[in-house]
Amino acid sequence: MHDIILLRHAAAMSSAPDGTDGGRPLSTLGEEEARAAGRWLREHDVRPTHVVCSPAQRAVMTARNVLDTLESDVKPTLEPAIYDAVPGTLISLIDQHATSGALMLIGHNPGLEQLVGLLCEGRSNEVRGMPPAGIAWLRSPLPLEPGSALLHAFWSP
Numbered sequence: 176m177h178d179i180i181l182l183r184h185a186a187a188m189s190s191a192p193d194g195t196d197g198g199r200p201l202s203t204l205g206e207e208e209a210r211a212a213g214r215w216l217r218e219h220d221v222r223p224t225h226v227v228c229s230p231a232q233r234a235v236m237t238a239r240n241v242l243d244t245l246e247s248d249v250k251p252t253l254e255p256a257i258y259d260a261v262p263g264t265l266i267s268l269i270d271q272h273a274t275s276g277a278l279m280l281i282g283h284n285p286g287l288e289q290l291v292g293l294l295c296e297g298r299s300n301e302v303r304g305m306p307p308a309g310i311a312w313l314r315s316p317l318p319l320e321p322g323s324a325l326l327h328a329f330w331s332p
Contacts, residue, residue: 176314176315176316176325177273177277177278177314177315177316177317178221178276178277178278178312178313178314178327179269179277179278179279179280179312179313179314179315179324180216180221180223180277180278180279180280180310180311180312180313181279181280181282181287181290181291181305181310181311181312181313182212182237182241182279182280182281182282182308182309182310183281183282183283183284183287183288183305183306183307183308183309184201184205184229184231184233184234184236184237184281184282184283184307184308185201185204185205185206185208185209185212185233185236185237185240185307185308185332186201186202186204186205186208186307186308187199187200187201187202187205187232187233187307188200188201188202188233191232196231197230197231197232197258198231198232199231199232199233200232200233200236201232201233201236201237201240205233205236205237205307205308206236206240207332208307208308208332209236209237209239209240209241209244209308210240210241210243210244211308211332212237212240212241212244212308212310212330212332213240213241213242213243213244213245214244215310215330216241216244216245216310217244217245219312219328221277221312222245222247222276222277223245223247223249223276223277223278223279224249224274224276224277224278225249225252225272225274225276225277225278225279226238226242226249226250226251226252226278226279226280226281227251227252227254227257227268227269227272227278227279227280227281228251228252228253228254228257228280228281228282229253229254229255229257229258229281229282229283230253230254230255230257230258231258231283234257234281234282234283235251235253237281237308238251238281241281251281252272254268256268257280257281257282257283257286258282258283259283259286260282260283260286261286261289262286262289262290262293262294262299264286265280265282265286265287265290266290266293266294266319268280269319270317270318270319273317284304284305287305287311288303288304288305291305291311291313291326293321293322294313294315294319294321294322294323294324295313295322295324295325295326296322297321297322298321305331306331306332307332308331308332309329309330309331309332310328310329310330310331311326311329312326312327312328312329312330313325313326313327314327
């Protein structure tokens, strides 16, 4: 079984200095949410060995806050395909980046919450939601298949 940690970016500002959605930074609340997510991971001894992150500013800032809180030397791999990704795209990315350790994927809704539903329940409709900075810690054999994962733990700020 492999550990897959899905982390939705923390709360972001409603606009970016450059006017783009991808450039929206974390809000002050979002920075605290990301640090709280890092503390939860540390308390549960979850140490990602590989991090794949959306290039959106809010996701990159979430990664930095979480990894700093974990005192981790892991450098995130920025993956543009995460932004606006559907569950099938995210499954392919996880399969490509899977390691023997824990893989963390930092991205966005609705893709992440749909992915949790698909991997754990075999369907991606009627998802329950994944709040900003929410963590879904899954355990699954690889390669991933619908309904093959176990939701080991869920956390939200």
